[in-house]
Amino acid sequence: MSVLSSVLLRRLRTVYVDQAGPRPGGPSTAEGLVALEAELLDRGFALTARLRAALGWLGPAGLAEAGGELIRAIDAELGADRTHMPLFRAFPASVPDDTLRLYVDRVFVLLLQSPAQPCVLCGTVGSVHPVSPCAHLVCHGCWDGTDYAGCPLCHRRIDRDDPFLKPGMPADRPDVPWGPLKLLDLGTDRQADTVRALLRLLERRTPLPPQDRDDVKLLLGNAPATLDWLPGDIPVRETKALVLGSLLLDRRTREAALPLLAAHLTTATDVLRLLQVWSGGEADLLAPRRFRTLPRPLRRRLLEVLDGFEASTLVEDVLRHPVAWKHAAEILHPYEQHTRRPRAALAFAVLRGTAVSGGSGGSGGSGGPGGPGDPLGEALLRTAAEHPGAVRVDGTRIKADTWAARTEQALRDRDFDAALALLSQRPGELLRRLDHLLRLHALDDLPDGFAGTLRRVLPKAGPGPLLAALGRLRVRDVAGERRVFFPRGHVTHAYTSQDTRAPLSPRVTGAVCALLETEALRRLSAASRFDVSVLDSRLGDLHVPSAEGASAKALVSVPRGSTQPLPEGEVLRLFLHWTQPERSRVDLDLSVALYHEDWTFAGLCDYTHLVHGKRAAVHSGDLTSAPAPDGATEYVDLDLAALSDGRIRFAVPVVFSYNNIPFEELVDAFAGFMALPSRAGRTSAFQPRTVRQRYDLEGDSRIHVPLLVDLERRTFLWTDLHLSASEGYHSVHRHSADLGRVARDLFQYFATGRTTLWDLAVWHAAARTDEVAVVHRAPSTATGAADELWHYRRRDGEPDVAFAARVRSLEPPERRRPADGAEALMALAAEAAGRKHALLALLEGRVAPEGATGAVYRLLPGPVDGCGLEPLTAGDLVAALG
Numbered sequence: 001m002s003v004l005s006s007v008l009l010r011r012l013r014t015v016y017v018d019q020a021g022p023r024p025g026g027p028s029t030a031e032g033l034v035a036l037e038a039e040l041l042d043r044g045f046a047l048t049a050r051l052r053a054a055l056g057w058l059g060p061a062g063l064a065e066a067g068g069e070l071i072r073a074i075d076a077e078l079g080a081d082r083t084h085m086p087l088f089r090a091f092p093a094s095v096p097d098d099t100l101r102l103y104v105d106r107v108f109v110l111l112l113q114s115p116a117q118p119c120v121l122c123g124t125v126g127s128v129h130p131v132s133p134c135a136h137l138v139c140h141g142c143w144d145g146t147d148y149a150g151c152p153l154c155h156r157r158i159d160r161d162d163p164f165l166k167p168g169m170p171a172d173r174p175d176v177p178w179g180p181l182k183l184l185d186l187g188t189d190r191q192a193d194t195v196r197a198l199l200r201l202l203e204r205r206t207p208l209p210p211q212d213r214d215d216v217k218l219l220l221g222n223a224p225a226t227l228d229w230l231p232g233d234i235p236v237r238e239t240k241a242l243v244l245g246s247l248l249l250d251r252r253t254r255e256a257a258l259p260l261l262a263a264h265l266t267t268a269t270d271v272l273r274l275l276q277v278w279s280g281g282e283a284d285l286l287a288p289r290r291f292r293t294l295p296r297p298l299r300r301r302l303l304e305v306l307d308g309f310e311a312s313t314l315v316e317d318v319l320r321h322p323v324a325w326k327h328a329a330e331i332l333h334p335y336e337q338h339t340r341r342p343r344a345a346l347a348f349a350v351l352r353g354t355a356v357s358g359g360s361g362g363s364g365g366s367g368g369p370g371g372p373g374d375p376l377g378e379a380l381l382r383t384a385a386e387h388p389g390a391v392r393v394d395g396t397r398i399k400a401d402t403w404a405a406r407t408e409q410a411l412r413d414r415d416f417d418a419a420l421a422l423l424s425q426r427p428g429e430l431l432r433r434l435d436h437l438l439r440l441h442a443l444d445d446l447p448d449g450f451a452g453t454l455r456r457v458l459p460k461a462g463p464g465p466l467l468a469a470l471g472r473l474r475v476r477d478v479a480g481e482r483r484v485f486f487p488r489g490h491v492t493h494a495y496t497s498q499d500t501r502a503p504l505s506p507r508v509t510g511a512v513c514a515l516l517e518t519e520a521l522r523r524l525s526a527a528s529r530f531d532v533s534v535l536d537s538r539l540g541d542l543h544v545p546s547a548e549g550a551s552a553k554a555l556v557s558v559p560r561g562s563t564q565p566l567p568e569g570e571v572l573r574l575f576l577h578w579t580q581p582e583r584s585r586v587d588l589d590l591s592v593a594l595y596h597e598d599w600t601f602a603g604l605c606d607y608t609h610l611v612h613g614k615r616a617a618v619h620s621g622d623l624t625s626a627p628a629p630d631g632a633t634e635y636v637d638l639d640l641a642a643l644s645d646g647r648i649r650f651a652v653p654v655v656f657s658y659n660n661i662p663f664e665e666l667v668d669a670f671a672g673f674m675a676l677p678s679r680a681g682r683t684s685a686f687q688p689r690t691v692r693q694r695y696d697l698e699g700d701s702r703i704h705v706p707l708l709v710d711l712e713r714r715t716f717l718w719t720d721l722h723l724s725a726s727e728g729y730h731s732v733h734r735h736s737a738d739l740g741r742v743a744r745d746l747f748q749y750f751a752t753g754r755t756t757l758w759d760l761a762v763w764h765a766a767a768r769t770d771e772v773a774v775v776h777r778a779p780s781t782a783t784g785a786a787d788e789l790w791h792y793r794r795r796d797g798e799p800d801v802a803f804a805a806r807v808r809s810l811e812p813p814e815r816r817r818p819a820d821g822a823e824a825l826m827a828l829a830a831e832a833a834g835r836k837h838a839l840l841a842l843l844e845g846r847v848a849p850e851g852a853t854g855a856v857y858r859l860l861p862g863p864v865d866g867c868g869l870e871p872l873t874a875g876d877l878v879a880a881l882g
Contacts, residue, residue, distance in 0.1 A: 001069035004190065004222050007215050009073055011197045014187035017054040019062035029056055029063045030154075036067040038103045041110065043074050043688045044182055046137070049121050049153050051186040056154075070184075077555065079577065079670055080688035104165070107135040110181070116826075116848055117181055118866035120153060125848035125863035132159035137181075182861060194222045195229045202243065205235045205463065205879040206545050207284070210698065211553035217246055225252040230260070235882065238273060238283040240264055245277025248298065258301055265305050268317035268347070274302075275328055288324050291331050299332060306334075307341035311383075312390035316402045318347045325351055338376055342383040346391065346398070349380050355396045356380045407433075416440045424453050427461035431469040434512065435476060438504055446511040454512070458519040463881035467544050470516045471755040477506040484749040514801075517763070521800040523881050524767035530854055531836040533765035534829050536775045537810065538843045540758035541715075542859065543750065545874045554695040555672070556860070558718040559757075559874065561750040566714045567675035567692045571682065572638040574653050578669035578697070579631035586666060587624040587658040588697075590634040592617060593736055594643070595650040599744045601736045602648055605636055616642035617651075620684070624658075628667060633686075639679055644711045651709040652743050657702035669697040671706065695720070708743050719746055759808065760877050761841035761857070766804035768839065770794040773832040774807065775825060775842070789828040791815040822846075840864065841877070 001009070008014050033056050037047060047055070058066060107130050110117065117128050119139035127140045136153040143152045145163025150156055187193055198219040201212055208216065220243065223229065227247070234240040244264060247257035265271050273283040281289030294302070306314065318325045329348050338345035349356065356377040384391050384398050392401045403422065410419035411433070419437055423430040430437075458466070483499045541563040558564065566572060580586035591606035594617070605612045607622030618637045626632035638651060655671055663669055672694035676682055697704055701722040708717040723742070765772045774790040790813035794803050805811075819825035826846045833840060833849035840847060840854070845862025855870040857877055865871070 001073050003218060004194065005187075006073045006076075007218055008187060008190070008193050008197060009070075009184075010077055011200070011215070012187075012193055013182060013184050014193055015051055015070060015184050016187040016190065017051075017058070017066060019058050019066050029058060029060055032060060032063050032067070033154075034103050036063070036070075038106055039067075039071055040074070040184070041103070041106045041181070043071075043078065043080075045074065045184050046118070046120055046181040048123070048183050048185045051184055052120075052153055054186050075688060077694075078688040078691045079555075079575070079672055079694040080686050080691070104130075104133070104135040107137065108165075115823075116846065116863040118183055118863065120183065123183055123866040124868065125866045129164040132163055132165045135165055183866065191222070191224060194219050195224070198223055199229070199231065202231055202234050202239060203879070204239065204873070204875045205882060206875050207236055207238050208242075209553065209557070211696075213242060213282075216242055220246045221250065225250075225256065227253060227256045227260070232263070234264065235879070237267075237270055241270060241273030241277050241283035245274050245283070248274075248278060254298075258297065261301055262305055262308065268306060268309060268314050269320065271302055271306060272321055272324055272328060275331075276324075285321065285324065288327075291327055294331050300337070303332060303334060303337050303341045303344050306344040306347070309343065310390075311343050311346065311387035312401075312403065314343060314347045315350050315390050315400050316404060318351050319400055319402065322351060335376055338379050342379060343387075345376075346380055346383045346387070349398050350391060350400050353397050354380070356384075356393070356398060411436060411440070414440045420450065420453060424457050427457040428465045430454075430457060431461055431465035434469050435472060435501075435504075438508060438512075439502065442502075443508050444505050446508050451511065451515065454515050458515065459522075461519075463878050466516060466520065466881065467755045467760075467878070470513055470520075470759075471544075473504075473509045473513055473516075474754075475752055476501075476504045477509050484745055517804070518801055520763050520881055521767045521804060524763055525800060527764075527768055527880055529837075530769045530839040532771045532773065532833055533761075533769045533839045533841070534773045534775065534833050534847065534849075535758075535761050535765055535807075535840075536842045536844075537758065538775075538777060539761050539841060540756050542757040542843070542874070544755045544757060544760060544878060553698070554693065554720075555691065556693055558693075558859070560718060560720050561746075561754060563710075563715050563717050563750070566640070566709070566716055567673075569675035569677045569690075570640060570679045571676040572640060572709070573674045573676050573690075574636045574638070574671070575633065575674065575686070576635075576655055576669075576671040577631055577633045578626045579628050579667040580626045580661075581665060581667055582628070584661070584665075585625045585659070586661045588626070588632075588634075588669065589622065589656045589658050590619075590636055590671065591654050591656060592636050592638065593652040593654060593739050594648045595652065595740055595743070596647060597649045599650065599740045601740060604736070613646050614642065615639065616646055616648070631668070635684070637676070637682065638709070640711060640714065649710070649712055650743065651711060652739050653706060653709070654739065655697060655704045655706075660702055662700045662702055663697040663704070664699050664701075666697070670694055671697060671704075673707075705739070705743075708747065710747075717747060717750060721746070757841070757857075757874060757877065760874075762804050762808040764839060764841070764877065764880065766800050766807060772807050773829060774810070774813070775829050775847075776810070777825075786818045786820070787822065787825040788819060789817040789825060789832065791817070791832070838869075840869065 005016050008016075033052070036055070037052075040046065055063060055066060111130065116125050117137055118125050119128050119142055120136060121138050121142040124139060124141065128137045129140070130137055131145075131151045131153070134151050134154050134156045136151055138152060145158065149158065151158060198216065201208065201216050201219075204212075216239070230243075234243060244257060244261065247253040261274075265274065269285075273285060275291055276285060276289060277283050278294070279289045279292040281287065309317075325348075329352070334341065334344050334348040348354075354377075356374075380398060381393065384393055390401060391398050393399075403425065407419060407422045407429075410422055416437070419440065423433055423437065483497050543559045543561040545559040574590060574592070576588060576590040578586065578588045589607055591604060593604050594602040594612065596602045603609070603612050605617035605619050607619065610619040610621065611617070616639045620633075620635035623632035623634060636653070643651065657663065673692055674687065674690035675692055676690060695706060699722065703723040705719055705721045705723060707719055710716065721742075723738070770793065772792040774792065776788050776790045778787050790810070792803075792807050792813050817828050819828050826848075829847045830849045833847070833852045833854075835851040836849075836854075838849060838852050838854040840849075840856040840858070842856065842858040842864065844860045845856070845858035845864035848863035848867055852867060852869065855872050856864050856867075857872040857874065858864055
């Protein structure tokens with residue numbers, strides 16, 4: 001399978017069948033096709049009718065090749081490709097004798113454990129039944145068994161007495177948790193699918209994580225060279241630079257991309273990001289690369305773009321990255337075009353400190369810069385005189401008179417009015433400095449003038465600063481909290497300290513937060529309307545995504561700081577796999593630190609302590625090298641009940657590089673966890689179906705903490721955190737105190753105040769609907785409480801702000817509908833949205849409304865994916881605020 005095909009499989013679930021067809025008189029592929037379906041079922045996938053037909057057309061050799069490629073691609077996504085043998089390795093001898101029975105048994109187990117499954121003909125979730133005798137899943141809307149003598153998928157003769165099987169539990173059922181299937185469809189137009197997948201990435205309003213950036217590069221190389229598909233706006237600047245730089249590097253698209261630069265590059269830093277991508281670096285500017293030479297047409301076009309910016313912002317942007325811009329000047333040659341591009345030349349004169357006045361002390365000699373009769377110096381002085389608000393002449397130099405410098409001075413002088421006037425010119429900066437501004441004076445109430453300024457400038461602020469300011473200010477009326485800092489980098493590090501800032505008045509923070517929420521609702525009220533919204537209150541555990549550019553490549557993209565329930569099962573199995581480079585030995589260690597309720601160290605499970613307690617935690621053993629091609633794998637099994645019984649409250653998994661080799665030097669390295677249903681009967685087999693998370697280990701890092709497990713609440717906090725390490729060897733015991741302190745601070749930091757997807761979903765619902773249904777789970781500690789669906793309806797004349805406040809704080813609803821268990825609750829939620837234009841925001845996609853239109857956000861996949869609703873990402877919910 002080509003790299004492009006594997007990316008489209010992962011992103012769009014499309015499969016391309018390019019192999020040759022069968023030879024005349026060749027053996028049947030029916031048995032092999034059923035075996036392939038069984039293998040896919042084990043991994044949570046099913047074939048649509050047209051994809052199955054295309055695969056069935058292949059001969060045995062073609063099916064073996066196509067099926068093997070498909071299984072390998074899916075296993076690579078799950079992390080199982082290092083341990084599983086390829087499909088049909090000795091076809092047809094390796095195919096089980098009774099493939100039909102194998103497949104039917106798996107379908108029965110699937111339906112008994114998770115009845116809501118998608119129809120393989122139309123993709124919708126409803127009255128799905130297994131056809132007799134082949135067990136393919138179809139719904140009554142597509143096929144009722146009366147019109148055909150054979151299965152609509154495989155055309156096998158159906159049972160005349162009853163066209164549908166009655167699922168029964170097979171005696172040898174696999175003890176593996178099942179869930180909703182994901183449909184694989186036949187791909188018919190690679191170029192169209194490439195553009196479709198690419199546009200989804202370019203529309204994102206948060207920086208792309210590494211895996212998505214790699215996908216953008218690959219997809220761009222396979223997209224049409226005409227660029228008529230390129231959107232007029234790419235909201236994230238790093239993504240925009242990545243796209244434009246990649247298009248300029250490709251000779252197919254360079255000429256078509258040149259005219260687009262002026263429209264897409266709107267700041268000088270955009271140009272610098274582009275130059276980094278052009279030179280093989282990253283658009284985030286974290287690790288600058290030496291610049292490549294520019295072709296003359298591109299160099300002149302970039303100088304034209306720079307000269308088009310307003311002088312004060314151009315000078316200020318250039319001074320933000322002085323070292324990088326001095327190197328950029330070496331390939332841009334700005335003084336060659338100083339008469340045609342005077343503002344660009346002025347900015348570089350400020351940057352370089354170019355002498356501009358004549359006289360015997362001139363540094364440039366006769367005719368040179370600063371010398372008598374210097375045309376460049378005279379031109380620079382004339383341009384400086386035309387922009388007094390951006391620069392000033394100081395002796396023989398032109399110096400910046402920037403907005404940033406004036407703002408910093410006003411804050412140092414504690415001049416509230418001057419600082420507010422300056423910050424109001426840049427709404428994003430005003431929101432970032434809001435806390436500092438409010439601390440200039442001890443305020444008991446929010447001044448009317450300040451509130452008026454906020455109302456005036458907030459509509460011009462971006463959604464990121466708006467949501468971040470709201471999250472920060474919600475907890476600023478409490479003293480003594482710990483502060484957590486996440487500096488920018490290719491991987492995420494965290495630093496904690498005591499918060500020594502004086503708390504703000506609750507009346508002040510309450511008034512500012514109210515203004516921010518009102519602005520969010522105002523923006524969303526202009527969006528399209530829905531008949532009803534169905535929200536999951538557990539979205540309060542998911543944080544609004546931010547800083548995704550440093551996120552690990554993961555199977556499930558969970559925003560950092562989000563809390564999730566542990567997957568169902570008695571045992572949580574952590575896994576680690578790595579392969580070392582040639583002529584190098586790399587020893588990674590998977591370890592778990594255990595803590596009591598008060599975060600005191602309770603023990604560990606690692607290469608020095610393979611068993612904790614009465615086998616409550618068990619390590620698979622220490623591997624000290626991982627030569628290719630097999631690499632090495634380590635497990636740690638956590639018996640959740642046994643750990644809780646041993647008064648263990650928290651478990652902190654850690655991956656250490658024992659001999660101090662950074663992860664980025666490995667051939668490959670990944671880790672994750674899977675859910676095992678029972679503590680009995682466990683083996684060392686890597687079961688792809690049980691994998692719940694898989695993430696790559698990357699970057700210049702040697703210690704990674706992916707998550708923090710709360711054994712009492714049966715939840716985990718996703719941290720994706722890298723810790724700084726001193727040179728030498730590492731162990732959990734050595735870092736136990738540091739791990740406990742950081743983990744405690746992170747639990748506190750993410751537990752309160754942050755802006756969540758629940759906030760965002762409620763704002764969407766209150767601004768765009770008059771009826772809201774909330775999936776409300778009974779607290780695990782509440783005795784006798786039941787799961788319920790809460791119905792809210794907008795009261796006569798009730799504004800969006802008041803409606804949102806009622807729903808967000810879960811005030812008593814107008815109507816409650818109790819449900820007997822999770823499945824019944826999902827059915828009630830589906831009924832609330834059925835046959836309506838609905839907005840759904842869910843933790844799990846287990847709600848399947850029949851006949852509904854609209855849109856859905858869900859973190860985890862489920863039957864809702866086959867209901868025909870427009871899929872939304874968390875970034876899409878944020879983007880609507882733009």
